[in-house]
Amino acid sequence: MQRPQEAPSKHEAVYRTIRERILDGRYGPGTRLVLSAIARDLEVSPVPVREAIRRLEAENLVTFERNVGARVNTLDDEAWEQLVEMLAVLDGYATRRAQPLIPAAAIAEAQRLNDALRRCADGPADHDEVMRLHRAFHRTIYSHADNEYLVESLDRVWDRIDASRVLVSSWPARRLSSAVDEHDDILRNLRAGDLEPAELERCARQHNLNAIIAIQGRGRLG
Amino acid sequence: MQRPQEAPSKHEAVYRTIRERILDGRYGPGTRLVLSAIARDLEVSPVPVREAIRRLEAENLVTFERNVGARVNTLDDEAWEQLVEMLAVLDGYATRRAQPLIPAAAIAEAQRLNDALRRCADGPADHDEVMRLHRAFHRTIYSHADNEYLVESLDRVWDRIDASRVLVSSWPARRLSSAVDEHDDILRNLRAGDLEPAELERCARQHNLNAIIAIQGRGRLG
């Protein structure tokens, strides 16, 4: 049988809609998500909305308080730092594991993204674009690590960072151009393939940790 | 006002009950979770049960198929390997970060757990007990890493491994005694504190990767 439309269930549609709105900032951190209001807005009953929000809760994108309701999570400085530290560990390892597998075309694509990022550094500040390019750069690499669960975890961490809308917008001006240089470095090492795997991992990890250091000025991580 | 009982919501109670049953094996891998049956069993309506299962789905403990229902996830060999690889990366880093923070009492507790594990290795096989002790050993250490999100992620990975009921039961006989020795090694390094942090991390990571190598005999990880 030809599946007629493969209509997603309503709860799935609601889930995707809300999630998208959180990630792109329409529902910013702290926004209250009122079940009945969303249900009216999306023209469904409150039941599938509740299911959608439960899933978002389990992904740490929203917090649901009993008899009070859901709101989009806000990351304080400490939580943000911990999240990026986690990102550094996973991305570093994924980069290491991707090295022997990544095709030349993907490295070229990453180079293209980094070049676009460099042009951003010169031109006027466009945080959303920088965010998009930076995330895309890393994903182009780590997606070639042969571990689905690792890749998925990285995607989720990035989702939370996107939702918090904080990473790039609080970078000191010169952090971006340093980051671009570090990216070039990583690409060079990926291409050459003559570096110790452990050293490549250390290099990628440190690049991510630098994002914390740039903001906090503290050096306790490493 | 004194909160009378702080009764958890039904959906929360259902969530905890199902989760517990999955983790301790009463709902083994592949078990179908029928909404109405669970609702009858726990004496609630199907609505809170659906919410509970959505959360479990988002935690990767169950898979929910449209118009078909939920079943407890089964890990094939590849997924299991990827999960343990992830565990190795996170646990290794968490151990490194715990080293300067962990109190002597916690190290002593971990030693006690490892000694109990050694006694298991001599006596008759009791997989559940070995599993419990092994997980407790690692948690005693990594819980002192100063990164809540990292610790939570490790707990979740262990939950999935517990639910899959596969780690210890398929270890070759002598793997356990090697693991016990490696644990001693980690504790020694934690106490001494004279090892390079990076070296401690490598050591803890390798210990976890050895669990994969022991089962698969392949050496592609490292």
Added chain:
DNA sequence: ACGAGGATAATCGTATACGATTTCCGGGAT
């Protein structure tokens, strides 16, 4: 005996209804 087709049962998906809890706001006492 075996496979195709259809009736029947089991189960899911969502809407609606309503009681329970919390939040908000205004009036009265100090």
Added chain:
DNA sequence: ATCCCGGAAATCGTATACGATTATCCTCGT
């Protein structure tokens, strides 16, 4: 003017109801 209290409005939590989809099994034709 300020604080406390009570009631109304908003919102959540869960039960029930029922149509939609899928699975099961029996019957019939070959």
